[in-house]
Amino acid sequence: MIDVSDLKKKYSAWSFRGRHVVEALRGASLQVRAGEVFGLLGPNGAGKTTLIKILLGVIRSSSGSASLFGEPAGSIAARMRVGYLPESLRVDRHHSARSALRYYARMSQMSGAEINRRSDELLELVGLRGRDRESVRQFSKGMYQRLGLAQALMHDPDLLVLDEPTDGLDPVGRNEVRKVIDRLRESGKTIFLNSHILQEVELICSRVAIMSHGKICVAGRIDELTQFDRFEEVAFEVAMPAPGSSAQDPAQWLRQTFPAIQFAGGTPSDPIPSATDLDAPHAMTLEFTLPLSSQSEVDDVVDGLRRNGFSLRGLKLKRESFEETFMREVSRSKETT
Numbered sequence: 001m002i003d004v005s006d007l008k009k010k011y012s013a014w015s016f017r018g019r020h021v022v023e024a025l026r027g028a029s030l031q032v033r034a035g036e037v038f039g040l041l042g043p044n045g046a047g048k049t050t051l052i053k054i055l056l057g058v059i060r061s062s063s064g065s066a067s068l069f070g071e072p073a074g075s076i077a078a079r080m081r082v083g084y085l086p087e088s089l090r091v092d093r094h095h096s097a098r099s100a101l102r103y104y105a106r107m108s109q110m111s112g113a114e115i116n117r118r119s120d121e122l123l124e125l126v127g128l129r130g131r132d133r134e135s136v137r138q139f140s141k142g143m144y145q146r147l148g149l150a151q152a153l154m155h156d157p158d159l160l161v162l163d164e165p166t167d168g169l170d171p172v173g174r175n176e177v178r179k180v181i182d183r184l185r186e187s188g189k190t191i192f193l194n195s196h197i198l199q200e201v202e203l204i205c206s207r208v209a210i211m212s213h214g215k216i217c218v219a220g221r222i223d224e225l226t227q228f229d230r231f232e233e234v235a236f237e238v239a240m241p242a243p244g245s246s247a248q249d250p251a252q253w254l255r256q257t258f259p260a261i262q263f264a265g266g267t268p269s270d271p272i273p274s275a276t277d278l279d280a281p282h283a284m285t286l287e288f289t290l291p292l293s294s295q296s297e298v299d300d301v302v303d304g305l306r307r308n309g310f311s312l313r314g315l316k317l318k319r320e321s322f323e324e325t326f327m328r329e330v331s332r333s334k335e336t337t
């Protein structure tokens with residue numbers, strides 16, 4: 001649906017030192033498939049707005065290619081099938097939601113009957129039916145943003161481009177916008193959004209791209225990007241040793257053997273009973289984490305536990321958070337630029 005390849009954009013800028021060139025895009029490549037909710041993330045100045053402006057045909061690239069639905073970005077054929085919600089949509093204060101939609105729809109040369117039918121549908125979709133004749137002056141930022149979504153959908157586009165759709169909204173407003181985006185996803189629309197709020201992107205998007213210094217660093221599903229497991233913190237779940245094993249007081253044995261151990265739910269205080277039947281579904285288990293730095297250290301711990309009668313029920317390396325992925329990619333891009 002969106003195909004961007006080796007896209008470059010240079011701006012001419014003026015400062016007190018005179019004219020200089022700003023490389024806003026340095027060879028960005030990206031593909032978005034039909035039906036996806038795709039999130040573009042990046043720090044300030046990464047080039048996100050520049051990329052969106054090229055996709056919408058507001059500015060031209062310096063080199064590389066960008067197409068929507070197989071048509072060159074900016075061509076009439078591509079623009080007809082795109083709806084856009086800018087970061088700061090302005091609706092004249094004298095409008096109601098309904099009159100604002102009529103105003104925007106007229107620009108798409110829709111007939112009066114079509115405008116009424118489509119307005120009814122969209123006001124229902126964004127949850128503004130019943131408030132549609134009130135002045136937008138009384139609207140909360142969340143309602144305003146939902147009106148913006150309805151405006152962007154008026155000509156029934158296949159692709160919606162949303163610039164910071166939940167920025168500045170309170171949790172209730174964000175939740176309402178998210179619900180509308182979910183409904184749009186269910187109806188088969190493709191959504192391309194740009195956001196600073198990582199948590200929001202995690203909740204909404206099926207795939208994301210992290211952009212920094214004019215390039216796409218990584219793109220994929222969030223669970224693929226954060227799959228990078230690390231040894232720093234290894235979580236174990238063990239069943240207690242059977243009576244007669246060398247670790248008579250298992251928790252104390254663990255504490256003495258691994259001084260840096262962190263028990264899940266705090267250090268167990270009472271002596272923990274030994275297991276009598278390891279295959280019993282309720283065999284007593286303990287969960288803890290250990291700071292380890294390599295596979296051979298993990299192997300040594302597992303060997304030690306088993307030698308002393310513990311039975312291993314689970315072992316998990318820590319998965320980094322999406323925020324950690326983001327920070328890692330951005331700082332890696334800073335080093336290579």
Ligand SMILES: Nc1ncnc2c1ncn2[C@@H]1O[C@H](COP(=O)(O)OP(=O)(O)OP(=O)(O)O)[C@@H](O)[C@H]1O
Pocket residue numbers: 011012013022023024042043044045046047048049050051
């Ligand atoms: N019209 C322009 N003239 C000169 N430089 C520009 C122009 N527009 C953007 N830039 C520069 O290009 C780079 C990328 O800007 P862009 O606005 O695309 O980034 P962004 O990722 O959208 O940032 P933000 O999150 O702050 O909106 C920045 O260094 C910016 O200063």
